[in-house]
Amino acid sequence: MRNRWHDLLALLPLLVVILLARTLPVRYAGAMPQVPGDDILQLVLGDARRELGRQMLAKADSYYHGGMTHTDCTGLETHDSHADHDGQPGHLDDDGGAHGPHGHAAHAGPAGTGFPDPWQWIDRQVHAQPHRHLEREALDELLPWLWAACRSAPDDVQARLTAAYVLERQTGEPRAAIRLLEEGLTVVPVSPELAFALGELHLNKLKAAGEAERWFERARTNGASRAPAGDADAQLLEIRTLHYLAVLARRRNDAERLRALVGLAEAEHPAHALTRAMRKLLAEPASR
Amino acid sequence: MATNSIVELHEVTRRFGAVAAVDRLSLDVRQGEILGFLGTNGAGKTTTIKLMLGFARPDEGTVSVLGGAPERPATRRRIGYMPETAHYYPYLDIHELLRFYGGLCGLDAATIRARAARLIERVGLADAGRRLLRHYSKGMLQRAGIAQALLHDPDLLILDEPLTGLDPLARIQFRDLLLELRSEGKTIFFSSHELSEAELICDRVAILKQGAQVWCGALRDVAGDGRQNLERIFLKHLAGEVAP
């Protein structure tokens, strides 16, 4: 027969724990190791959540490549990120076939010893795959991992940018992507990339020129401290931002503003193609 | 050794390091008899049984069981063994246990079914039904042990401490069972501490002390009041007052 006192004895420590959990943070608010407002992930993982976020992003990248990672296929060796594909003809519209236009080398495997190795043969047959990309219709397969990346590391800008891109592309609805990016800016308010992406979405998808211009200005302000430091990505982002602002100024027939922007571009990026494009804008007659 | 011996141990020695668990033991078990193998704890009874079953090889001497080496499957097909500690697979019931052991003996399903039903009735486990062995009492496990030992209708039964854990009624039933089996022509070799039980059913008794046989004889040759004489013989030989 169960002794009810035993049940009570088990209940008592539980009540003590609950009481302590409620009172200690209040009593010692200033001395608690956790930062107020930390969520459960931060409490459990701490700084490891950033690494978790990176892993989730890498997982999304592998999903894009049919489950392959850079270490699995030598065809991916020359790619550090998808930015390497930018500008390559036909890449963005790759329907998932073997990556023919780029001529990736067939998987060669590690250097052999000259002695036939049946294990390596089996391994290559079972695992090695040609490089491929996910079909456009299947891009939502990346979303769970991108969601996890954003959730794990809210300050991971790349994760948010990729997630916003895929989200907008798959749903055709830019507002979800905009919300995601705006959320990111509350965590990393100084990110020029997030502001730039918001500007592009407002301009290209919502056709909201005024709002877009506001975001591009913010991107320029956020990036101001990084570009002169010699960060190549930041400099590229700066000239692109200036170009967008110039286009918007041209549309508004704001010649003075346009001249100022061209002046900035010529000062920092005199030889860049976008600077030349901006000069052409300046030379064009005003639209009616 | 008698001409009708079916088990013959000749000058068998088995050592564990410097200690001789069985020391130049010569023993025979005759066709159709019940031989009681008595001795104190650590005398070497279980080791002797292991040698008879081929679980271990003697360091010296020879062991012959049913005319052959005990480790041969053909020999073991004619031996039924009941171990000292009644541990069987706790997640089986008695039917499944007998089906398992019957399969190991190479019996077909119909034979196993028929024999298992008879044996379960015979050893008094019919009421156990589908209860799993982990819920059996010690006495019930001993009965399960004898059932699995008899399943393949062996010629020779080797029982190690078969009466351990049995209540008085169960002991009587067990005694009757052994006597029945003897009348069916089976040969029974059992080790025990129970002198009184040995006196009631054994034809011959062998007493073991520190691995060596100190006395072996037919009970009918023991004069006077059997109970006291066997006890006297047992105590005297263990105390070393009477030469073997």
Added chain:
Amino acid sequence: MIVWLRQVRALAALAVLELYRRKDLVVVLILSLLILCPLAFFTPFGVKGASRYVNELAMLPIWIFSAVIALGVSARLFPPEFESRTIFPLLAKPVDRGTLLAGKFLGACAASLSALVIFYLAYGLLTGVRQGLWFPVVFLQALLLHAGFVVVVSALGLLGSLVLTPSANLTICSLVVAGMFFYGQRLPGLVAGQPPPANALLGLIHWIGPHVEFFDLRRRVVHEWPPVPWRVCLAVTAYAAAYAIVCLLAARSLFIRKKI
């Protein structure tokens, strides 16, 4: 021959019965459902349609639990028999030690493979209902090769059960299996990059270690790659059989010499 088959069948049936009576399988099935059900209803960013992550996350516990079951069943083949002394009435029966070993091994394989088939059936039904993909060829190949994995792991567990305690056996086999699973593919590269004697040791591991990564077709299944050529499937299956036979021969040698 008939007698031998009956003996092997009796031993094998015992292992299967033990797995199901111990309810280990029920526990892992419930755990799998608890993990997977919430995932199946998850909609990241409110968007439905992603299914590969569910497939991948379903495959992961299948692999983990199949390894746990195979190792758990095979590691318990002999130690409990010796501890509880049920080995004595077992060896007293007219069955030689080689047959005993074979029967136990087949029982462990049968038990683990039955659990594997249940897992794969559940996975196949899940993907069939969600995605309309009903047991494609690559899925069947994955099941076949996974069965090879189970056979190899069972053989390793059986070999270890004759010389190690269950917990030591489980630990060592788990480390070996996990190590080869994650690093087996990289061994040739490591061999080439290490100085002696490390490269010799790694080379030895590469040649004699159990390459369990050969049996992993998850990527192909989840990401809908084409099936593996059948001659490769045959080669991998032959590898599993050969490795298991080598382990069994070693186990037989140990068991015959083992003092009871």
